[in-house]
Amino acid sequence: ASGAGKSSLFNILAGRAKSRGRIKIDAQISLGGATVDPNSNLGVRNLFAYVAQEDSLHETSTVRESLTFSAKLRLPKQTSDADIKELVDTYLHELGLDKAADTVIGGGLKKGISGGEKRRTSIGVELVSQPRFIFLDEPTSGLDAFAARQILSLLGKLAKAGNTVLFTIHQPASDAFGAFDHLILLHEGRKMYDGGTDTLPDDFAAKGFPVPRNYNPADWLLDVAQMNPIDDLEQKGFFPEDDGCFDGGAEKLVLPKRDHVSLWREFAMLMVREKISMVRNPMVLIITCCLTAFLSVVYGVIFYNIGNNDRTNPLVLQAQLGALVNILISTMMGQSQSALSIFSRERPMFLREYSTSHYSIVT
Known part of the structure; x- marks a missing residue:
């Protein structure tokens, strides 16, 4: 639901949020014994992909150049240019950006690709680094139904390949909702439901809220959350107590190390981009x-x-x-x-x- 704290939770999980002012974050997130801290642990940060709600892309670069720039700076330094080109072409095709690949992104007074294409480019810029952990904050916002299905299909492939994929979504379509394996429903900063999407209709029916026939389950979840007082939902068995952490899974996780490119290559890539x-x-x-x-x-x-x-x-x-x-x-x-x-x-x-x-x- 809107204002439930989805983006805030994602920022904390990805190590992008800090305690400031009256807001204090009391959490320690570890992956394979390594603390997720974007300021001190570059090795862990390099394995994350984070797609924010707002698109922030280089306006004068083309779609292909944006993906190539990200790949050359974030993939291991021994990755060849031929492999990078093949990887970029693959994601351009998977994201449906073939026709817009050589079009300038644009922005402000400079005309470029459409809003939906910018959204898919933002996703491609992160996915091309082949991260182990993928966080996407409402990635289907601003996309039509076909483009949204393309994104969900690609994320499903990445999840089945062994990557961890987490993303927030607000009021998804019924076919998009069916593509999820696991769902966490947040309401006013609290976890209202945590379980598989296949068992959700039975779980809600057992609590007195059966999903009506020919009704989008995602819309029904929002109706239940927003039209009933929290006290009544608690009495029905929602808002289960969480365990706070899952140490067992993290102990078995092995984080691969990546050799980052040199400062000289970073400087050269930035200079070339500014020249263009x-x-x-x-x-x-x-x-x-x-x-x-x-x-x-x-x-x-x-x-x-x-x-x-x-x-x-x-x-x-x-x-x-x-x-x-x-x-x-x-x-x-x-x-x-x-x-x-x-x-x-x-x-x-x-x-x-x-x-x-x-x-x-x-x-």
Whole structure:
């Protein structure tokens, strides 16, 4: 249900949430003896894929370039370019992005792919790293029924291949609901139901809420949760006590180690991406050059022939100093303004890429 704490729970499980202000997280999550901490344990973080609700992609990159960029930085450094290309092509096909593969993503004033294609690209950027643990926060939002089935089919294949796949979904279609193996229903931050989807109708019927005929089970769950007081649901047997942790499964888990690429390769990949961005968006560079030329002419006219005046005159020295200060300030402000505009636009993308170990802060 909406506001139940699905995204907050996912952020905690993926090690992306921190205690701050009045919110304190009292939890320790371990996988194979390794603590999930995105700030200190890069080896574990590199095995996670996290798809947030909001798409944060590089606007001037194509779909294929976005997946390739993620694969080259997150896969083991010994992975060849041919293997990366084959892997990227596979996921482009699985996600139904073949036709949009070489289209610029776009955003803001630059037209690009559709919203549904952006959503699938966000998923592909994470899946191409071949993670062991896949977290997706409402991955089917904004997708049509066919695209949603494609995503669920792909996630089902990954789960059957031995990967751990967890994702939240709000009011799924009946066919999408049937694709789930296990369901956790959250209501107001508490676990209302935890069990298999095949046994859910019988469990709800035993508690006095049988699923009506020809009714979407997912819609029925939301109706039961939102139309009945929590006290009544507790008396019916919902909100079972949880055990808090599952140490038995974690002890048997073996986390593979990945050799991360070098800082030089990270730097080179980022430089190439920014170069391509400048080539595809030349208007920013043109405006910067024109503004610099205009200011140069203005300062040249204002302070023309100032060096030939009497240098012993304090007013002349003051004018020379003023010219120097104005040139320095205009240069600094001109560079900072362009950087600030880029910073605000690319900050969400940087946070996503850094949190999933694309590159280090140093790079």
